Amino acid sequence: MGRVDGKIALVTGGASGLGKADCELLAAEGATVFIADINGAAAEALAGRIGGSARALTHDVTSEADWLRVYGEIERAHGRLDILVNNAGIVIVANPEDTTLEQFQRAMAVMATGVFLGCKHGLPLLAKSRAASIINISSTASHFGYAPFFAYSAAKGAVRSMSKSVAIHCQEQGYPIRVNTVHPSAIETPMVQAAEGRAGQEQAIPDGVLPAGATGSPRDVANMVLFLASDESRFLTGGEYLVDNGLSIHP
Numbered sequence: 001m002g003r004v005d006g007k008i009a010l011v012t013g014g015a016s017g018l019g020k021a022d023c024e025l026l027a028a029e030g031a032t033v034f035i036a037d038i039n040g041a042a043a044e045a046l047a048g049r050i051g052g053s054a055r056a057l058t059h060d061v062t063s064e065a066d067w068l069r070v071y072g073e074i075e076r077a078h079g080r081l082d083i084l085v086n087n088a089g090i091v092i093v094a095n096p097e098d099t100t101l102e103q104f105q106r107a108m109a110v111m112a113t114g115v116f117l118g119c120k121h122g123l124p125l126l127a128k129s130r131a132a133s134i135i136n137i138s139s140t141a142s143h144f145g146y147a148p149f150f151a152y153s154a155a156k157g158a159v160r161s162m163s164k165s166v167a168i169h170c171q172e173q174g175y176p177i178r179v180n181t182v183h184p185s186a187i188e189t190p191m192v193q194a195a196e197g198r199a200g201q202e203q204a205i206p207d208g209v210l211p212a213g214a215t216g217s218p219r220d221v222a223n224m225v226l227f228l229a230s231d232e233s234r235f236l237t238g239g240e241y242l243v244d245n246g247l248s249i250h251p
């Protein structure tokens with residue numbers, strides 16, 4: 001018996017990095033996974049590798065029409081949604097003085113507006129679940145506000161506070177929906193490879209306990225997402241979960 005057996009899941013930005021690891025793990029633990037990504041070809045390729053009931057959807061999280069189309073497809077196929085992982089993201093490397101208005105608005109569109117639209121239009125479908133979970137992927141940037149990732153930090157801060165508002169709203173409305181945020185530090189994905197100037201060059205992450213400052217593996221985050229997606233975490237809502245190997249306890 002899988003830990004999310006029979007659940008219906010949607011993962012945005014599901015074709016790469018953290019989203020890909022989430023899709024693989026949720027599917028392995030019994031969920032039907034909709035892999036949504038602006039890169040539809042990569043989502044198709046992953047769905048083919050996962051097999052079973054995994055399905056790919058081409059989906060731009062900044063587009064309200066795309067959200068309505070995606071939720072319409074899931075509703076027709078299953079009549080409900082149990083797990084929403086708002087994971088899609090981009091990184092823009094620019095400090096507060098160098099960030100252009102266009103860069104700022106793009107970061108907010110993908111990571112703040114995208115999460116807003118996903119929650120707003122997803123609540124009616126999630127409310128049809130017996131026990132639903134929204135997992136919004138923020139970052140340690142929401143706590144520390146990294147200067148070289150200014151717009152990214154702003155957007156991730158919005159995800160952190162917005163998620164608490166949605167969690168309270170769901171409880172007040174009596175919806176069976178929990179909402180939590182996950183805050184990873186640096187994890188080895190194409191985003192981090194690009195930000196560190198080594199695009200396409202993946203570094204191996206060793207097994208076992210890692211030293212302070214180490215980069216984590218996508219599976220480290222997916223394990224937290226799986227727990228929050230499953231009914232094991234039924235008493236958790238409005239919470240924020242650091243997946244940072246202790247980064248936040250170092251002054």
Ligand SMILES: NC(=O)c1ccc[n+]([C@@H]2O[C@H](COP(=O)([O-])OP(=O)(O)OC[C@H]3O[C@@H](n4cnc5c(N)ncnc54)[C@H](O)[C@@H]3O)[C@@H](O)[C@H]2O)c1
Nearest residue numbers: 013016017018038060061087088089139184186187189191
């Ligand atoms: N890797 C890290 O160190 C790290 C740390 C903290 C938080 N995060 C967050 O985790 C999430 C995933 O990041 P990743 O490192 O796996 O990056 P990634 O670049 O490997 O994957 C991001 C995915 O999002 C998709 N995407 C981008 N814009 C989109 C849009 N408008 N609509 C739909 N899909 C879109 C991309 O096509 C890609 O498949 C992001 O929200 C990121 O901010 C990552």
